[in-house]
Each structure stands twice: as structure tokens, then as C-alpha cells.
Amino acid sequence: MKFFIDTANVEEIKEAKALGILGGVTTNPSLVAKEGVDFHDRLREITSIVTEESVSAEVIALDAEGMIAEGKELAAIAPNITVKVPMTTEGLKAVHAFSELGITTNVTLVFSGVQALLAARAGATYVSPFLGRLDDMGQNGLELISEIVEIFDTHKIPTQIIAASVRHPIHVTESARLGAHIATIPFKVIQQLSKHPLTDQGIEKFLADWNNR
Ligand code: E4P
Numbered sequence: 001m002k003f004f005i006d007t008a009n010v011e012e013i014k015e016a017k018a019l020g021i022l023g024g025v026t027t028n029p030s031l032v033a034k035e036g037v038d039f040h041d042r043l044r045e046i047t048s049i050v051t052e053e054s055v056s057a058e059v060i061a062l063d064a065e066g067m068i069a070e071g072k073e074l075a076a077i078a079p080n081i082t083v084k085v086p087m088t089t090e091g092l093k094a095v096h097a098f099s100e101l102g103i104t105t106n107v108t109l110v111f112s113g114v115q116a117l118l119a120a121r122a123g124a125t126y127v128s129p130f131l132g133r134l135d136d137m138g139q140n141g142l143e144l145i146s147e148i149v150e151i152f153d154t155h156k157i158p159t160q161i162i163a164a165s166v167r168h169p170i171h172v173t174e175s176a177r178l179g180a181h182i183a184t185i186p187f188k189v190i191q192q193l194s195k196h197p198l199t200d201q202g203i204e205k206f207l208a209d210w211n212n213r
Contacts, residue, residue, distance in 0.1 A: 001176040004054075004162065004184035008032045010045055012187035017049060019190075024054040026106065026128070026164065026184040028084070040077060047078035054126075056106045058084035064093035075103045082106050082125060087115050092122040099123025106162065113147040120152065120159035128184070130165035131175070141165070142174050149179040169193050 002023030005016045008031040016022045025046055032039050043057050055078070059070040071083035071094065082104040085091040095105045099122070106126040107119035111134060116127045129148055131141030148161050163175035163183040169192050175183045185193075 001180055002182045003190070004182050005190060006031070006164065006166070006184040006186050008035045008037075008042055008046070009187070010042075010049065013046060013049055016187065016190055021190075022050065022053065023182065024056075024082075024184075025050050026056040026084070026162070028058050028108070029060060040073075043074065043077050043081065047080060050080070051078075052080055054082045054104065054106075055080055056082045056084040056108075056126075058086075058108065059094070062086075062088070062090060064090040064097070067091065067094035068097050071098055071103060071105075072101075084108050084128075085124075087111075087119060092118060095119065095122040095124050099125075108164070110148075111144070113144065113151050116148040116159075116161070117151055117155075117157075120157045124159050126160045126162050126182070128162045128164040131163055131171050132165035132167040134165075135167070142171070142178065145175055145178045145180050153179070 003021045004024040004026050005013055006026045008027040013025060047055050057074045059067045061067045061070050067085055074083055075081050083098055084106045085094050087107050087109050095107060098105045104125040106128055107124040108128045110116050110127050110129045119127045129144045134141035134144060145163055160181040163180040166172060166183055166185045166189055172183050172185060
């Protein structure tokens with residue numbers, strides 16, 4: 001499983017890249033709004049740092065025609081831009097059009113196995129099931145990952161599964177165990193992933209012993 005970072009913050013992207021684990025970036029309108037910057041300018045900045053790996057940029061339009069026009073503009077910013085499209089019937093039409101144009105797509109806001117299957121059949125490069133938001137309403141987000149992995153494996157579907165709306169390290173570990181291709185992770189959780197109290201204690205003890213020699 002690859003690690004993507006779920007952010008529009010350039011410092012966080014640079015920091016994750018320095019770790020050598022960065023397989024791509026996902027943004028969404030809320031993450032971009034938080035930055036208070038021009039969307040296209042920020043995408044240019046991000047794609048100058050992340051030059052090869054996929055950078056998802058989401059359309060705002062709700063109709064297929066509008067999504068296609070917006071997506072073409074986004075895709076023109078850099079060759080590694082993936083157009084992020086919401087999981088609606090209009091979104092499916094747009095995904096189909098993008099796949100014919102050779103533009104990669106990430107279908108977002110996926111909350112059921114059959115939505116993922118529809119997106120894949122329409123030609124999506126990636127589907128993004130939202131774990132945390134399902135957990136928030138008392139459903140099990142990880143069960144959705146398992147369901148989509150099973151459907152895609154059964155039907156030999158090449159669309160990649162991005163575990164999204166990740167809230168804590170267990171989401172990441174379990175998504176990897178279940179067979180998600182990618183987890184897109186907020187910076188705070190990426191930092192948590194490398195930590196273990198026994199590692200810190202071990203370092204402290206080694207240093208104390210070294211200094212007492
Ligand atoms: C994924 O691509 C989305 O940007 C993201 O994971 C949404 O997460 P949230 O539910 O924490 O907003």
C-alpha cells in the first residue's frame with residue numbers, strides 16, 4: 001500500500017516528501033479553502049514539488065459539462081494532476097469522458113461497494129471510500145474497504161482503492177491489511193505512524209547507558 005498525503009499545505013507536503021514515503025497528494029475544496037490561496041496557483045506550487053506522483057484536484061461543478069470543462073483546466077496545470085470528481089451520475093459521465101481523453105480520475109465521496117463498482121466501470125483510475133465519515137455515523141468504514149477489495153478482486157478491476165477520510169493509525173494499518181492500494185493520510189496521522197512509546201523509551205535508555213559508560 002502506498003501513502004498519499006491529504007492536504008493542500010505546501011510545508012506538510014515538503015515534510016512528507018523528505019520522509020521518502022510520499023506516493024501522491026489528495027486535496028479537496030475544504031482543504032484548499034483552509035489555505036486561503038488561489039486554487040490553481042497552489043496546484044502549480046504542489047506539482048512543482050511532487051512532479052511525478054498523482055496530485056488530486058477536485059472539481060466544484062455539479063453537472064457533467066461543467067466538471068469536464070473544469071477538469072480539463074486542472075489537468076492542463078501539470079501532467080500528474082488527477083481530476084477528482086464526486087460520486088454522482090453526473091460525475092460518472094464526466095469520469096467516462098475523462099477516461100476517453102486519457103485524463104486520470106479519482107472518484108470521491110464513495111460510501112458503498114456498488115458506488116465503487118460504478119465508478120470503476122465508468123473508467124475511474126482511483127476510487128476514494130471515506131472511512132472516518134462512515135465511522136462518525138456509527139458504520140464501519142473498514143468494512144467498506146474490505147467489500148470494495150473483494151468486488152475489485154473478484155472482477156479483476158484495475159481501479160485503485162484509496163482509503164480516505166483517515167483519522168488515526170489503525171485506519172492505516174487495517175487498510176493495508178485489507179488490501180487498499182493507497183491510504184491518503186492527514187499530516188498529523190503521518191507523524192503518529194512512526195511513533196511508539198517503546199521506541200522513545202529504548203532511545204532514552206541507550207543514551208543513558210552510553211553516557212554512564
Ligand atoms: C480524500 O480524498 C478526502 O480529501 C479526505 O480524506 C476527506 O477526509 P475528511 O473526512 O477527514 O474530511
